[in-house]
Structures are given as C-alpha cells and as structure tokens.
Amino acid sequence: MSTRTASPSSTGPSALAEALAKLPRVVDLLAARAEEHDRDATFPYQGVEAVHEAGLLTLTVGQRYGGPAATLADTVQVLAELGRGDASVALLTAFTLLLHAEQDRTALWPAGVYRRLLTESRRGPALVNTVGADPARSLPAADGLPVLARRDGGDWLLTGRASGCAGAEALAWAVVQAVTDEPEPRVGAFLVRGESPGLEVDPVWEQLGLRAAAGHDLSFTEVPVPAELALALRPQDAEPGPAAALGTAWRDLSLAAVQLGVGRAARDWLVGFLSRRTPGNPVGAVAGPVAAPVAGAVVEPLGTLPRYQAALGELETALIGAEELLVGLAARIDAGDQGAVGRTGPAYLLATRAVVDSVQAAVELTGSQGLSRRHPLERHLRDALSGRPHGRCPQTVLEAAGLAALARAGRPQKPSFQQPVRKQA
Structure with missing residues (x-):
C-alpha cells in the first residue's frame, strides 16, 4: 500500500x-x-x-x-x-x-x-487500545471476567464488560480480547469500531492519578463483529507465539517510558524548588541570596546546601539508571537480540519502582509543599502510583524471572509434594 x-x-x-x-x-x-x-x-x-x-x-x-x-x-x-x-x-x-x-x-x-x-x-x-482480559499480559483475576464471543451465523456477537480502558470515550477502534463460547473455547482479538451498536462507555473512571486518561469501562451487549475481524483465534490453553513475546516487550518498555517521564517531571520541579527556596522564605520568592534575620548574614537557596544536593543526586541517579535500562534494552531488541526480549518484564518493574521511589523522595524532601495541590509534585506522585495497573502483574513477572533462574541452574521448576516414606515398625 x-x-x-x-x-x-x-x-x-x-x-x-x-x-x-x-x-x-x-x-x-x-x-x-x-x-x-x-x-x-x-x-x-x-x-x-x-x-x-x-x-x-x-x-x-x-x-x-x-x-x-x-x-x-x-x-x-x-x-x-x-x-x-x-x-x-x-x-x-x-x-x-x-x-x-x-x-x-x-x-x-x-x-x-x-x-x-x-x-x-x-x-x-485515531486512538486505538487493546481491551479485555489479555492472556499474554497475565492479568490478575481482579480485572474482571473475559468478554464472551458467540457465533451469529458466520459472524460474532460480543457480550461482557472490560474495565479500565484508557481513552474509552474517544477510541476509533478497540481491539477486544475475548473468549468464544464454543465447546472448545478459543481466545483472540476482535476488532470493534468505537461507534458500534451495543457498545457503551460507562463513565466510572475516578482514579487517584492519570485522571485525564479516561479509563472508563466498556460494556458490550451483542456487539456485532464480522468474521474477518476476528483475529488470531487459538485454543484457550495454547501458548502465545514469539510474536506475542515481542509485543509484550514493546509494551513493557513503552509503559515504563511513560512513567520515566513522570519521574523526570518531578525532578524538574524539584530542581526549580531547590533553586529558589531558601530556609524561612515563602515558595516563589526570588532566587538568589536573601537577607537573613541576623544582620550581615546571607541565606542561600536550598540547592546550595550539600544535604539537598546529595538528596537530589540520589534521585537523579535512580532516574539515570532507569533510563539507561530502558534505552539499552530497546536498542538491543531493535538489533534483534532475542535475549533482551525476556528481560523487559523485570526492567519494567525496576524502572517503575525507581520512578515511584524518586517521586516519593522528592515529596519527602519538600515537606508540605510537595503535597500541596498548588504545585505539580503531588500530581506526579499520583500519576506514578497509578501507572502500575497498566503493566503486567508483578507477581507473574517475578515468578517467570525466578523460574528462568532455576532453569539456567538446572534446578527443578516446580516444588515436589511427595510425602516422606515411613519405615515399618
């Protein structure tokens, strides 16, 4: 084309x-x-x-x-x-x-x-999002029941509910992960137009952060989907192929990058705060030396004090580590390194944890000012905390990393529950 x-x-x-x-x-x-x-x-x-x-x-x-x-x-x-x-x-x-x-x-x-x-x-x-329970992401059961697809002649009808669909009110297309009601169920992706009959947006989004993302619920009531728009149907217990693993890697690093941006925004505000804030002066005071109560003394901004410099350096170091991790893995994946694909789940956890810790440290460093709604730092903290549900389930990522470590060492991957043999008297 x-x-x-x-x-x-x-x-x-x-x-x-x-x-x-x-x-x-x-x-x-x-x-x-x-x-x-x-x-x-x-x-x-x-x-x-x-x-x-x-x-x-x-x-x-x-x-x-x-x-x-x-x-x-x-x-x-x-x-x-x-x-x-x-x-x-x-x-x-x-x-x-x-x-x-x-x-x-x-x-x-x-x-x-x-x-x-x-x-x-x-x-x-033209916004697009994947909605519904996605087996490749290993979502927890709390995310709701899967959307069901049943045959209607040669086509399909979708019924169910998908929670937390970012951009729900403005999607051009939704890629709906659904399970068929066949005797041997299959799972797949069903392409649904945003204005399809039977598709409704339930405006329930009222989250701590990412409030503008409009992650409302989508309700499906016999939403028609032509047969040709039911994609990649496979048995429900089938393992996803290599393409799914690469897609998951892209998702891991992309969502972690959004969170990295939140950390950078918090860092930028903190730098400005430390550059103009002086002990005892109101926020927003003119930067630079300020006359102190004691005659002849000069009060410098907080950013000139070693304690605050070291605290800012700790925060900056964490963000640099997260950035290098994401950028480095992305470059390796672009170069075709298959080993890098399996490391993006742990990288996502490490990067997002570093961001949350960094923003929390910035709030602690600035005291009540960091939690004031007059300043953006408290919003950055809420956004950092609210990014977690969009990624893979942490327990699943950690279990996979642990199993991979055991496999490399040649250890058994599943616990043995054999009862000890009792000696006869």
Missing part, C-alpha cells in the same frame, strides 16, 4: 526527524494543560490533537504503509518526553503506537481495515 500518514510530504527517516523536532513544543503544550485536566478529570482532546498534528501519534506506522517506522528506542524516547508533559496523554499515545508497531511486525489486521484506520489517522487523531 502507499497510504501516507505522519507527514503529507515525507515518509521514513525524514518524517521521523520532523516529528521528533516538534516534540519539545508538544511537551510544553501538554504540561500547560495537564493540571487542568487532572483537576477536572476531563479528556485531553487538545493534547491528543497536538500529538497527532506533530506526527507523533502515527510514529510507528511501518514504511510499507507509508509511515516513519519508528523503532522501539525511538518510541521509548518519545513516550518518556510526552510523559514529562502529561502522563495521561502519553499513555493514550503509547497504546496507539503499540498497535501500529504490532501491525508493522505481524500484518494481523486485514489490509482494507488497516487502510481505513490510516485514512482516519490522516483526518485526525
């Missing part, structure tokens, strides 16, 4: 360079509206539009579809910067970028349907 998306005049590397050049301005625009959308829990239409107009929402569309074909390393870079501006917009962008990247790798969507999505993407923002 020759469909063009990210730029009307260029594709490939040139379109990628043009979009990245616009990134700083987009980040500033997102940051200017983030507090408003968080306070009112309103959907960030202007922010999503800005990301779209910059060509960033279609950055991972493949070159064979006329797109920039951004790599995973590019995607991590972009999402970390968008997360610094507004984590909710970055999260919405991440899910759409992941879909386009997956299509470039697998061509799973029928050609005509994907061409329609690209056409919509030229006209305006």
